[in-house]
Amino acid sequence: MPAFQLLRGLGLLLALALLTTGCSAPADFTPKPKGYNRIDLPPHAYQQLAPGHPYTFEYSRHAKVRRDSSYLAQPHWINVIYPQLHANIQITYMDVQNDPRRFSKLMEDARKLTAKHQIKATAIDESIIKTPNGMRVAVFELSGEVPSQFQFYTTDSTRHFFRGALYFPTATANDSLAPVIDYVKKDIVQLLNTLKYR
Numbered sequence: 001m002p003a004f005q006l007l008r009g010l011g012l013l014l015a016l017a018l019l020t021t022g023c024s025a026p027a028d029f030t031p032k033p034k035g036y037n038r039i040d041l042p043p044h045a046y047q048q049l050a051p052g053h054p055y056t057f058e059y060s061r062h063a064k065v066r067r068d069s070s071y072l073a074q075p076h077w078i079n080v081i082y083p084q085l086h087a088n089i090q091i092t093y094m095d096v097q098n099d100p101r102r103f104s105k106l107m108e109d110a111r112k113l114t115a116k117h118q119i120k121a122t123a124i125d126e127s128i129i130k131t132p133n134g135m136r137v138a139v140f141e142l143s144g145e146v147p148s149q150f151q152f153y154t155t156d157s158t159r160h161f162f163r164g165a166l167y168f169p170t171a172t173a174n175d176s177l178a179p180v181i182d183y184v185k186k187d188i189v190q191l192l193n194t195l196k197y198r
Helices: 002-023 102-120 174-191
Strands: 044-046 059-060 064-068 079-081 089-096 121-130 136-144 148-153 159-168
Touching: 002 044, 059 079, 059 174, 089 174, 102 121, 102 136, 102 159, 148 174, 159 174
Parallel strands: none
Antiparallel strands: 044 059, 064 079, 079 089, 089 159, 121 136, 136 148, 148 159
16 A cells, blocks of 8 residues: 555656756747748839720739729729739829819719728728829828728819729738838829820
8 A cells, every 4th residue: 555655646747847847947038929921022124004085094014904804893994913912003094085074083082982982991091192103192092900991092184084993802911911002102193204195
């Protein structure tokens, strides 16, 4: 009986020793900060949009232009798609037809489409930029977990109404997409700076 108690005591002591040594952490342990996947972005390079539209501009050589295939699409609505970055700039174009009521409706629709993101946006910053071609462009930068982080429109108020929006069809958090958003925004600025109507 004493031998059994001795073995039991040694077993208990061994279990206690293993428990205390197994649970102790190294003294130099520090938690790792939250990280994101590394995104390698290609250098900016541009090409001219092919003829066939009442507008032209330069767009990224790393993007492809596809006709908008949605059921609402008009003839000159296109998508500038970045396959590697999973980004899409949706371009819509409408002829104002020198109609003040049509022009007002297009302006109202453009503002409504931006305001639609107010539910998730933490901020919407609006600014007006002037391009080298003399166009004035209304630019909207949206912050927060929104599907469209950058939108714009420009018009001559009589013939042309050109609108665009950057979309990422992904559930990735926007803070991890920040480098890609900044990269594509530079391409959008190039697009706007080279935009001309035919």
